[in-house]
Amino acid sequence: MGIEHTAPAAPERRRFFRDLSAAGAASALVAFLFAASGPLAIVLATGAKGGLAEAQIASWVFGSLAVNGAVSIVYCLVWRQPLVFFWTIPGTVLVGTALEHLTFAEVIGAYLATGLLMLALGLTGWVRRAMQAIPMPIVMAMVAGVFLAFGLDWVRAFQAEPLIAASMTAAFLAASLVPAVAARVPPLIVALAIGALVIHQAGTFAPGLGQTSLLATPQLQMPAFSWAAMAELVVPLAITVLVVQNGQGIAVLTAAGHAPPVDQIAVGCGLTSMAGALIGAVSTCLTGPVNAILSAAGTREGQYTAGVLVGVLAIGFGLAAPLVTRLMLSTPPAFIATLAGLAMLRVLQSAFTIAFQGRFTLGALVTFLVTVAGIPVLNIGAPFWALIAGTCVSLVLERGDWRG
Numbered sequence: 001m002g003i004e005h006t007a008p009a010a011p012e013r014r015r016f017f018r019d020l021s022a023a024g025a026a027s028a029l030v031a032f033l034f035a036a037s038g039p040l041a042i043v044l045a046t047g048a049k050g051g052l053a054e055a056q057i058a059s060w061v062f063g064s065l066a067v068n069g070a071v072s073i074v075y076c077l078v079w080r081q082p083l084v085f086f087w088t089i090p091g092t093v094l095v096g097t098a099l100e101h102l103t104f105a106e107v108i109g110a111y112l113a114t115g116l117l118m119l120a121l122g123l124t125g126w127v128r129r130a131m132q133a134i135p136m137p138i139v140m141a142m143v144a145g146v147f148l149a150f151g152l153d154w155v156r157a158f159q160a161e162p163l164i165a166a167s168m169t170a171a172f173l174a175a176s177l178v179p180a181v182a183a184r185v186p187p188l189i190v191a192l193a194i195g196a197l198v199i200h201q202a203g204t205f206a207p208g209l210g211q212t213s214l215l216a217t218p219q220l221q222m223p224a225f226s227w228a229a230m231a232e233l234v235v236p237l238a239i240t241v242l243v244v245q246n247g248q249g250i251a252v253l254t255a256a257g258h259a260p261p262v263d264q265i266a267v268g269c270g271l272t273s274m275a276g277a278l279i280g281a282v283s284t285c286l287t288g289p290v291n292a293i294l295s296a297a298g299t300r301e302g303q304y305t306a307g308v309l310v311g312v313l314a315i316g317f318g319l320a321a322p323l324v325t326r327l328m329l330s331t332p333p334a335f336i337a338t339l340a341g342l343a344m345l346r347v348l349q350s351a352f353t354i355a356f357q358g359r360f361t362l363g364a365l366v367t368f369l370v371t372v373a374g375i376p377v378l379n380i381g382a383p384f385w386a387l388i389a390g391t392c393v394s395l396v397l398e399r400g401d402w403r404g
Helices: 013-019 022-035 038-049 054-079 089-098 104-124 126-132 136-160 162-177 179-184 187-202 227-255 262-277 288-294 300-319 321-329 333-355 361-373 382-397 399-403
Strands: 085-087 284-286
Touching: 013 300, 022 038, 022 187, 022 288, 022 300, 022 333, 038 054, 038 085, 038 089, 054 085, 054 262, 054 284, 054 300, 054 321, 085 089, 085 262, 089 104, 089 227, 104 126, 104 227, 104 262, 126 227, 126 262, 136 162, 136 227, 136 288, 136 333, 136 361, 136 382, 162 187, 162 333, 187 333, 227 262, 227 284, 227 288, 227 333, 227 382, 262 284, 288 300, 288 333, 300 321, 333 361, 361 382, 382 399
Parallel strands: none
Antiparallel strands: 085 284
């Protein structure tokens, strides 16, 4: 079993525009807003906590958006699937802790080593073999456990900002009632527009933009290699990207009828992680939530166009990283929480359906519970241990399912 070496031919320009739909464009906008809000806030908080200079943080943001946006465009066009790459959120949190006692140069060195490890594992075909060894219901139970937070945050938004959450949800439901209207005006875009209107009327949108720089200035970061940084970061980062986060993205795309190239994705993560590291960006992963949103809208054959649009938005907004950062962080959290929750409803429904019907249901339940508990071990997040625990329980108590 070698690395996947075949891919569909890249679509002609005319076909791309034929495949592009209003629903796909809407899902691309919503998916990007999600990626550039909460996850971006984690990057900013991590950089500030780690004592990085503002210029270093801006370079990190530029790399996370623009570099990943470029590789996303390439993969979406070559494979004709919504294969969008962004940065690892659990890995970002892990790096924040490491920066308390490691220099940023040592962290950059660990990024480069992690990228090289992921590249090697992808080229050997190991990643695909590991993914195929875990039953889909157990993987989807992990996905359901991770994505459950988005649904809960949507519900909690009704308590935090009831006007925003209620108006956006009502608009989404009203637009969804008439299929003919929903086909022309995607309900998520309606919800987004209503939410933006409510925020504007309240006068709380984007304060202080006049003092914000317009363009990012990426900085070259020189690495330093230390055994302490390698031991603390390389293996946890690689496992988080290849097993946990790529596992989510691959699972949701497979459930939507796509055939993601697992090893090629690992190769892309490795190469992009090494490129992004040179300007301070944390390791790259195949994003689960963004690809879940993209694969839930429009026709399967045309969903790659939404991935391309996300990549274009990422590059454009990466160039304007300081302005984008201020804009996104000035948006009330309830706005993004409601938007992401509404976008994830069908994805969550699919994850629960696949996880808890048919075989491996006990293993799936254990996987779900360990994921939701969220307890990391050895600097590796709970979703990885959830897959291990669920698989082990299933092997012991559901032996018949493995023989089926």
